[in-house]
Amino acid sequence: MKKLLFPFVLFVCLVLPVSAQTEREPSPLGGGYRFYFGDLHVHTGYSGDMGKGISENTKLAGTDKSLDEIMPEWDRTWNDDTDWSKVLTEEQQKALDQRFNPENPNRPKQLPRDLFEQAKKAGVDFMAVSDHSNVLDLSRDSDGKAQSKHYQYGFSYPNSTAHWNDMKQSAANATVPGKFVGLHAYEFSKNGHYAPGHSNVFNTENWATALPNVNTHPWLLGKPEQAPNHDPSKPMHVEKTMPWEMENAVKKGARVFVSFNHPGRNQFADWIERANPRSIKYSDRNGNASKEPMEYNRYVRLFEMQAGGNNGIERRLTYHKVLNLGWKVGATHVTDLHYVPNYALARNHEKRATVALAPALTKNDIVEALYQRRVVAAYLGRLQLDYRLNVNGVEKMMGEEFDFSTPPSSGINVRVFAKDLGFVNNAADLHVPPVAMTRIEIIGGIYSPNNPDPGTGFAPNNQPPGKELPGQPVIVKTIDVGQYDLNAGYKTEFTIEPCIPFDYYYLQVWAMSADKNNPIATTTPVWMDHK
Numbered sequence: 001m002k003k004l005l006f007p008f009v010l011f012v013c014l015v016l017p018v019s020a021q022t023e024r025e026p027s028p029l030g031g032g033y034r035f036y037f038g039d040l041h042v043h044t045g046y047s048g049d050m051g052k053g054i055s056e057n058t059k060l061a062g063t064d065k066s067l068d069e070i071m072p073e074w075d076r077t078w079n080d081d082t083d084w085s086k087v088l089t090e091e092q093q094k095a096l097d098q099r100f101n102p103e104n105p106n107r108p109k110q111l112p113r114d115l116f117e118q119a120k121k122a123g124v125d126f127m128a129v130s131d132h133s134n135v136l137d138l139s140r141d142s143d144g145k146a147q148s149k150h151y152q153y154g155f156s157y158p159n160s161t162a163h164w165n166d167m168k169q170s171a172a173n174a175t176v177p178g179k180f181v182g183l184h185a186y187e188f189s190k191n192g193h194y195a196p197g198h199s200n201v202f203n204t205e206n207w208a209t210a211l212p213n214v215n216t217h218p219w220l221l222g223k224p225e226q227a228p229n230h231d232p233s234k235p236m237h238v239e240k241t242m243p244w245e246m247e248n249a250v251k252k253g254a255r256v257f258v259s260f261n262h263p264g265r266n267q268f269a270d271w272i273e274r275a276n277p278r279s280i281k282y283s284d285r286n287g288n289a290s291k292e293p294m295e296y297n298r299y300v301r302l303f304e305m306q307a308g309g310n311n312g313i314e315r316r317l318t319y320h321k322v323l324n325l326g327w328k329v330g331a332t333h334v335t336d337l338h339y340v341p342n343y344a345l346a347r348n349h350e351k352r353a354t355v356a357l358a359p360a361l362t363k364n365d366i367v368e369a370l371y372q373r374r375v376v377a378a379y380l381g382r383l384q385l386d387y388r389l390n391v392n393g394v395e396k397m398m399g400e401e402f403d404f405s406t407p408p409s410s411g412i413n414v415r416v417f418a419k420d421l422g423f424v425n426n427a428a429d430l431h432v433p434p435v436a437m438t439r440i441e442i443i444g445g446i447y448s449p450n451n452p453d454p455g456t457g458f459a460p461n462n463q464p465p466g467k468e469l470p471g472q473p474v475i476v477k478t479i480d481v482g483q484y485d486l487n488a489g490y491k492t493e494f495t496i497e498p499c500i501p502f503d504y505y506y507l508q509v510w511a512m513s514a515d516k517n518n519p520i521a522t523t524t525p526v527w528m529d530h531k
Contacts, residue, residue: 023178024125024361027386028491029417031397033357033374035384036366038126039119040183040354041200041261041304041334042343045100045110046163047131047187100163109342112167116174116182118343122425126356126366128183129167130200133207164207181366187261198261200302203254203367255371259302260329262336265318302370303329304336305377305522306352312518316508317454317473323445323504323525324452324471330373330399330524331506344425351381351423351432355521357397373399377522380435380511382421384489387507389414389526398506398524407501407528414496416440416479418509419489420520434486435511435520440479444502445525446470464499474498476505503528 024034098104102111109118112129119127167184174182185200186207201207249256260267303322306315322329333352337343355376358369369375374397376385388397390413396402418440423432443458448471455472459465465472477496484490496505504525511520 025384027357027384027417028489029386029388029397029415032359033386033397034359034361035386036125036356036358036361036369037353037378037382038124038128038181038356038366039335040128040185040202040259040302040332040370041130041187041336042115042119042127043187043336043338044112044115044129044131044167045108046112046167047338112170112184113173115343116170116180120174120180122344124180124353125361126181126183128185128200128202129171130185130187130202131163131167132189133186160207175363177360177362179361181361181363183363183367197263197267199300200259200261201256202259202370203256204249205254255367256299257301257371258299259304259332260300260322260327261304263304263318263322265314265321297326297328300327301330301373302332302375303327304334305331306333306379313457316518316522317456319522320443320445320454320473321452321471324448324454326447326449328373328401328525328527330370330375331377331522332375333377333379351379353378353381353383355383355385357386373524375399375524379518379520380420381423383509383521384417384419384421385507385509385521385523386417387415387523387526389505396526398526401527401529404528407503409501410497412496412498412505413493414442414477414505415491415493416507417489417491418521420486420511436484436486437481437490437509437511437520439481439510440492441508441510441519442476442479442496442505443508444474444476444498444500444505446500447503462497462499474502476502501528 024036027033027035098107100111101107102113115129116127164186171182171184174180183202185202186204188199188201188208303319305319319331332354334354335346335352337346355378356366356369357374358365376383376398378385386397388395389402390396391402391404391408391411394402395415418437420434420437422434423430425431441458446465451469452471453469455469457472459472459474462474462476465474476498477494479492479494481490504527506525507521507523508519509521
């Protein structure tokens with residue numbers, strides 16, 4: 001019987017500084033991929049809600065007042081009739097300039113450069129700053145209501161361009177190949193009662209507002225339409241739609257991609273009116289059909305399994321619903337931190353991470369891993385997890401697709417490697433020993449765009465979903481892990497005989513000393529088709 005080498009692993013966690021580990025361990029399943037741990041959703045002081053919240057207790061240089069105290073009364077007593085198109089007064093703008101002045105010793109440590117440095121101290125391999133892109137001069141949301149005041153200072157208008165450029169430059173400056181990768185994104189923060197939903201847009205040259213006069217899903221689709229309450233005599237402020245941005249990025253050889261952020265089960269107009277995204281084409285900004293239609297799945301690549309404390313089975317079922325609709329998105333885990341005075345200290349409470357499998361810790365390799373969906377949503381910060389399917393001698397790893405016209409129902413071989421490293425945050429002197437995994441579940445799902453609802457739970461014991469609920473996720477097989485060497489990790493290989501031909505498969509991993517109601521990790525699927 002193998003022994004649990006718990007004392008030895010704990011000793012390693014205590015003496016091995018994160019900063020000394022410049023290269024992560026390779027996956028024993030092969031391919032030259034290593035495990036890197038990061039965060040894809042962190043707000044800086046340029047997001048109105050984060051920066052403004054911090055400013056309430058921060059005195060500005062040259063004054064005994066905070067930014068909130070300097071703001072006029074209309075800012076504190078906002079309502080649906082508030083006119084957010086007002087321009088900042090000279091005094092207000094001066095206060096904002098001081099708060100974001102790197103030379104100001106009294107400023108909050110909330111600039112992108114500050115958060116990247118804090119992330120390095122916390123032992124994170126990669127991180128993306130992703131501020132809200134809403135701006136002050138666009139006053140109405142798609143349903144005619146005012147945007148929440150929490151988003152009114154997106155990129156702190158009117159310094160939007162300077163702040164966006166600082167985010168990009170800070171990410172570039174923070175990147176040290178082999179040690180840390182800094183990324184930039186903007187959060188397209190659409191609020192209101194029609195087609196709500198937030199999305200991170202990564203690695204673009206420019207940024208877009210949440211277009212208060214345009215609905216979210218037509219913007220994603222590339223066919224902007226007026227919101228129901230929009231005055232037709234006023235412009236829709238649409239210069240570039242998402243596919244147009246993507247097409248131009250691809251022409252330049254750039255990897256630009258989108259994430260569904262902290263989604264509810266029925267967001268994004270119930271996931272683009274329940275349409276199968278593989279069959280949708282788009283038009284360019286002038287309404288002309290593209291010669292080479294680009295599908296949603298070319299740029300919407302990721303899905304936040306958990307963010308900001310929203311945990312539980314509901315998010316996992318929402319993920320399954322999105323997969324049922326045909327979206328091919330990778331599972332990520334982010335912090336979505338707001339109101340934090342120090343990212344490194346906040347990691348004590350927000351241990352979750354996105355695990356990316358990449359050949360090396362460079363920007364190109366991390367971006368490619370994210371785009372190719374070689375990712376795991378890890379609820380414990382440093383979990384190594386790799387998963388492969390093999391059919392007839394052809395092997396695919398998570399995020400990849402087979403090319404079957406009809407998914408196979410037998411002869412599917414599964415390989416899994418899992419190892420928890422324990423959580424170490426030297427910046428906060430926090431050391432959490434690794435946990436022992438107890439079981440691994442392989443989940444199957446089928447495309448069901450007409451009835452994608454996953455129901456309230458997972459069908460056990462390889463039982464097919466009922467006719468009334470074809471979108472229910474099925475536990476095709478459960479592997480009881482038993483005792484194993486924590487220092488070596490757990491490696492297994494098995495064959496599945498699914499009750500029906502499923503269109504995709506992914507893993508859920510469970511552990512002792514963890515949340516009994518939620519797994520410690522969810523992988524991205526392997527898809528059985530290439531469409």
